Amino acid sequence: MTTDPTLQPSDQSGDTGLVDPTAKYQIEVPIQQQPVPGLASELDPPADHGEDTYVGHGRLTGRRALITGGDSGIGRAVAIAYAREGADVAIGYLPSEQSDADDVAELVRAAGRTCVLLPGDVGDEAVARGIVRDAVAGLGGLDVLVLNAARQTFVEHLEDLTSEQWAETMNVNISAPFWMMQEALGHLQPGSSVIFTSSVQAYTPSPGLVDYATSRAAVNTMSKSLAQQLAPRGIRVNAVAPGPFWTALQVSGGQKPEKLPTFGHKNPLGRPGQPVEMAGAYVYLASDESSYTTGNTLSVTGGAPTP
Numbered sequence: 210m211t212t213d214p215t216l217q218p219s220d221q222s223g224d225t226g227l228v229d230p231t232a233k234y235q236i237e238v239p240i241q242q243q244p245v246p247g248l249a250s251e252l253d254p255p256a257d258h259g260e261d262t263y264v265g266h267g268r269l270t271g272r273r274a275l276i277t278g279g280d281s282g283i284g285r286a287v288a289i290a291y292a293r294e295g296a297d298v299a300i301g302y303l304p305s306e307q308s309d310a311d312d313v314a315e316l317v318r319a320a321g322r323t324c325v326l327l328p329g330d331v332g333d334e335a336v337a338r339g340i341v342r343d344a345v346a347g348l349g350g351l352d353v354l355v356l357n358a359a360r361q362t363f364v365e366h367l368e369d370l371t372s373e374q375w376a377e378t379m380n381v382n383i384s385a386p387f388w389m390m391q392e393a394l395g396h397l398q399p400g401s402s403v404i405f406t407s408s409v410q411a412y413t414p415s416p417g418l419v420d421y422a423t424s425r426a427a428v429n430t431m432s433k434s435l436a437q438q439l440a441p442r443g444i445r446v447n448a449v450a451p452g453p454f455w456t457a458l459q460v461s462g463g464q465k466p467e468k469l470p471t472f473g474h475k476n477p478l479g480r481p482g483q484p485v486e487m488a489g490a491y492v493y494l495a496s497d498e499s500s501y502t503t504g505n506t507l508s509v510t511g512g513a514p515t516p
């Protein structure tokens with residue numbers, strides 16, 4: 210054994226910092242329900258979006274990012290992480306979510322970055338396109354586009370799935386990403402990154418999420434088509450496929466309320482994910498570390514297999 214101290218393991222205490230992912234974030238979820246779209250501030254127990262846990266390392270210094278649905282859940286975790294990695298951010302959200310959006314703005318500004326707040330219903334084409342234009346104006350350009358806003362309403366029987374719900378799901382979950390991507394395109398320089406949020410539902414759809422699961426499969430495919438088209442222009446397009454995550458989406462009609470106490474328990478890690486556990490995937494896909502990755506779907510499912 211060498212006696213040269215520079216060749217010894219750096220940590221002699223035996224503390225490797227390892228955390229068992231099955232033991233992390235053990236939460237008790239009571240039955241609860243909120244009106245659509247739900248607020249992160251009303252979640253019981255609260256979710257971890259990285260407020261006290263995400264540490265940045267300057268991986269997105271100076272970038273300008275628009276995150277739709279950045280007020281709560283996965284989008285909030287992305288906004289916090291991007292700001293702590295050095296990016297200025299704009300977030301889209303519904304007007305009824307102003308209090309959640311204000312909380313995010315405070316966290317982004319505490320990280321020393323700009324936060325542009327852009328309320329509006331992206332199911333309306335003019336509003337969706339206007340949010341992109343306002344983000345570009347507010348940030349002075351756009352380098353990262355995170356298309357994450359979506360609606361999810363559980364309907365047990367096909368007879369009860371209304372044409373109104375079908376149309377709204379398709380508008381918000383598929384058409385809005387298309388409109389916003391098209392509006393953003395002229396502003397994206399080579400090296401820019403677009404990240405769609407798909408879902409494990411694209412591969413293993415639940416019987417009561419016919420419209421929602423269809424929409425998540427559609428954006429996954431859209432991202433792969435666009436990636437082919439835009440690669441020669443130096444714009445990368447990827448998707449992230451989350452498994453079950455503890456967010457307002459699930460308590461505002463996304464699941465049957467009685468299923469919430471066991472939400473995520475069936476997957477291999479035995480628990481739902483916390484939004485902060487998604488943040489690294491979005492940071493990676495936005496950063497230059499993924500410069501050879503486009504047309505890919507990064508699954509973060511707690512072990513549920515995906516193709």
Ligand code: NAD
Nearest residue numbers: 278281282283302330331357358359408451453454456458
């Ligand atoms: P969330 O409710 O916290 O975030 C979704 C956001 O979408 C809302 O905050 C809202 O601001 C926005 N939104 C909804 N309808 C809108 C509209 N008409 N106009 C503008 N904005 C609108 O829930 P989340 O779970 O963080 O969802 C984020 C993304 O993650 C979604 O794309 C969802 O499909 C995906 N996802 C979530 C899970 C999960 O288990 N939570 C799993 C797989 C995929």
Ligand code: MG
Nearest residue numbers: 247280281306
């Ligand atoms: Mg919200």
